[in-house]
Amino acid sequence: MLMINETHNVKLSSWVTSANTDSDFPIQNLPFAIFKRKGQEEAFRGGVAIGDQVVDLAALAKLDLFSGKAQTALEAANQTTLNALMDLGVETNSALRLALSEALRTDSPLQSAIASTLVAQADIELGMPCQIGDYTDFYTSIYHATAIGKLFRPDNPLLPNYKWIPIGYHGRSSTIGVSGQKFHRPVGQTKAPDASEPSFGPCKRLDYELEMGLFVGKSTEMGDLINIEDAEQHLFGVCIFNDWSARDIQAWEYQPLGPFLAKSFASTISPWIVTMEALAPYRTKFTRPEADPQPLPHLSSEQNNQHGGLDIDLSCFIQTQAMRDNNQQMAQLSKSNFKYSYWTPAQLITHHGSNGCAMRSGDLLGSGTQSGPTYEEAGSLLELSKGGKTPVDLPNGEKRTFLEDGDSIIMRASCSKDGATRIGFGEVVATVLPAKV
Amino acid sequence: MLMINETHNVKLSSWVTSANTDSDFPIQNLPFAIFKRKGQEEAFRGGVAIGDQVVDLAALAKLDLFSGKAQTALEAANQTTLNALMDLGVETNSALRLALSEALRTDSPLQSAIASTLVAQADIELGMPCQIGDYTDFYTSIYHATAIGKLFRPDNPLLPNYKWIPIGYHGRSSTIGVSGQKFHRPVGQTKAPDASEPSFGPCKRLDYELEMGLFVGKSTEMGDLINIEDAEQHLFGVCIFNDWSARDIQAWEYQPLGPFLAKSFASTISPWIVTMEALAPYRTKFTRPEADPQPLPHLSSEQNNQHGGLDIDLSCFIQTQAMRDNNQQMAQLSKSNFKYSYWTPAQLITHHGSNGCAMRSGDLLGSGTQSGPTYEEAGSLLELSKGGKTPVDLPNGEKRTFLEDGDSIIMRASCSKDGATRIGFGEVVATVLPAKV
Structure with missing residues (x-):
């Protein structure tokens, strides 16, 4: 069972300021979805919500900012469904969560790099998150x-x-x-x-x-x-x-x-x-x-x-x-x-x-x-x-x-x-x- | 509903002689499966049974012997599941059946070409024929x-x-x-x-x-x-x-x-x-x-x-x-x-x-x-x-x-x-x- 850790700290805030007040998606949440930009001819891919933005995990994977298990998970999220990411298991996904939490925190040195991967949720279309076999x-x-x-x-x-x-x-x-x-x-x-x-x-x-x-x-x-x-x-x-x-x-x-x-x-x-x-x-x-x-x-x-x-x-x-x-x-x-x-x-x-x-x-x-x-x-x-x-x-x-x-x-x-x-x-x-x- | 047609004619026999006596798979049957050769590092693909042989539909597709709907169906069978072939519907699959029936009949001019695509059923491994969604x-x-x-x-x-x-x-x-x-x-x-x-x-x-x-x-x-x-x-x-x-x-x-x-x-x-x-x-x-x-x-x-x-x-x-x-x-x-x-x-x-x-x-x-x-x-x-x-x-x-x-x-x-x-x-x-x- 996953225990409370530093990613849950109530003191954490994000440089994505919309995440810091009255949002379903503060930095302590970081939920996953499959999305694409509305009206664009592009593939669906994994995203993580932060405030009123979504981190484009496909774009983030290309930046090669993360390493080890976090990067493995990120690459798995660069698909039209989250099945591969899900299949990696708790430990690998937890590494990605920690890396995202650190990167999205106020004063993160990665702020400008990550900011380039953000898409406004107002501009996206959300897809089925995974292929549901059963x-x-x-x-x-x-x-x-x-x-x-x-x-x-x-x-x-x-x-x-x-x-x-x-x-x-x-x-x-x-x-x-x-x-x-x-x-x-x-x-x-x-x-x-x-x-x-x-x-x-x-x-x-x-x-x-x-x-x-x-x-x-x-x-x-x-x-x-x-x-x-x-x-x-x-x-x-x-x-x-x-x-x-x-x-x-x-x-x-x-x-x-x-x-x-x-x-x-x-x-x-x-x-x-x-x-x-x-x-x-x-x-x-x-x-x-x-x-x-x-x-x-x-x-x-x-x-x-x-x-x-x-x-x-x-x-x-x-x-x-x-x-x-x-x-x-x-x-x-x-x-x-x-x-x-x-x-x-x-x-x-x-x-x-x-x-x-x-x-x-x-x-x-x-x-x-x-x-x-x-x-x-x-x-x-x-x-x-x-x-x-x-x-x-x-x-x-x-x-x-x-x-x-x-x-x-x-x-x-x-x-x-x-x-x-x-x-x-x-x-x-x-x-x-x-x-x- | 599909009606009886020339592919069901009891007089038809095949140049694959094992199909002509006491076989589950005479030329009037032509069932589909997904197969690969045993012990080979190769992809599963569609096949059709005839006697004790299987027609390798992937190999056949490459020969470009068929045309129109029959060829469309053949190309769809060149995958690891039959889902795409199945989705083409009755008319297209019926065209492939007729083309296969003609090609496998005794005295077919295509005999030598088709013969090159046959694999003995004794040498194959059969896979799940399709992805079963529900x-x-x-x-x-x-x-x-x-x-x-x-x-x-x-x-x-x-x-x-x-x-x-x-x-x-x-x-x-x-x-x-x-x-x-x-x-x-x-x-x-x-x-x-x-x-x-x-x-x-x-x-x-x-x-x-x-x-x-x-x-x-x-x-x-x-x-x-x-x-x-x-x-x-x-x-x-x-x-x-x-x-x-x-x-x-x-x-x-x-x-x-x-x-x-x-x-x-x-x-x-x-x-x-x-x-x-x-x-x-x-x-x-x-x-x-x-x-x-x-x-x-x-x-x-x-x-x-x-x-x-x-x-x-x-x-x-x-x-x-x-x-x-x-x-x-x-x-x-x-x-x-x-x-x-x-x-x-x-x-x-x-x-x-x-x-x-x-x-x-x-x-x-x-x-x-x-x-x-x-x-x-x-x-x-x-x-x-x-x-x-x-x-x-x-x-x-x-x-x-x-x-x-x-x-x-x-x-x-x-x-x-x-x-x-x-x-x-x-x-x-x-x-x-x-x-x-």
């Missing part, structure tokens, strides 16, 4: 699992396996897009409870899911088992993740093999990946209520108990077409925190690899909807509308039970606490277009 | 679904959605390997029915599943819907597929989100992809019992009714360590046929794309276990052993309830009928190694 979605919020379980199985909301294994399923990678994604309302087969037969048409219960996305770093080979003590060696970083869901399609299709077309039409990630190292100050204890079963030995370690969780504030907003038309602010739907997760990132990746499943750099693990213990912390409209029964009132007088065409969902995430610098994830936004039929 | 597994045998359903839900084996939508789930692509794969027995969390708590250890109920694999050809973009009349424009071809399954892990983990680690440790495909065009003589009617619901309009067409199915004989064998040690023949476990599928390939891909899900060339659709109506046609040990209660007797005196370490499973497939030339798929073999813990 995408897995977990179900780590016990509050979400219980709330959803109550809708489908009122007498038995939480199944017996829930507290023993991180429940998850394979998802579809072909339709994962980066923030800015617009997608057509899915069409599908549904069956109303009072109908004798199913019918085919546009989804009527379209929903979002407020999640975190974890990116696999160093790959494992098929047959390799991951020890929980080493699990975070295989984690590169974290993004915000919206796992769009068609609740009516899901209700009809999901038994016995799980969600399929209810999820595969679109999923959206935030473009900046905050590294596990940047999150070191925001680790939390992982504790289970005493009455709950404690994890089996292969999913348990002292380190995981002490620091396994992540304290990341999440918030979710809606911007409807009417809000856009009338120049109204987007409306907050809920807020939550990743620390509510019943399973830690280390447990998720250990469990995933426990059967010998190969984990490849760039693979995405969704956390599952991160609902918290209270109503205000519900991570989906299905929960906020109490199973579609109680519409949510928006401040402009509109109501939402499920999403309507033209709705955008905006999710944000950030970490802050006394004694550490606030870091942010930026945001993920995506918009529902009308169905194609 | 893998989906369906559940199309109503006999399998009913048999499995009885084990989990004796009173309610077939769920209400089964006859209305092709049930499927997303699978894991990182552990799909080609024939010859050896994998360690998976380890995982299981809970015995009489245990108060789950435990972690090697799988005790390891099984195979006899399936077909369908490869997506021409890609669709996110948001594109696939019309059933056009569905086979997006299908490249078919392989044999063994979807290894850990039944004890599955029983504990699968609710509510479906199979996960019970499947993701390994899956094995046969290396040769038989094209949809090669299968044209083996199309079958698609009919439902009158008492069953007929497919909704978007999953139905006259063409699908008349020719939607595929008549492919399947067989499954076991070779245990004892059989190898004693030089005994492998033992047949079962035989079945893909025509028993409750859903056609066109229906599977139409359904999959019906929500706007992007289908990418090289994506794999598993058919699900192809059990037939009788006991002898069961496609898994779970069925043959009646839920693990009745061991299967092998001819050498051994018994199997589930698989033991050292067991190899061999699956074969072929098509034959009066008035058409028999074509085969080769085989898929894979072997269970001991668990790593």
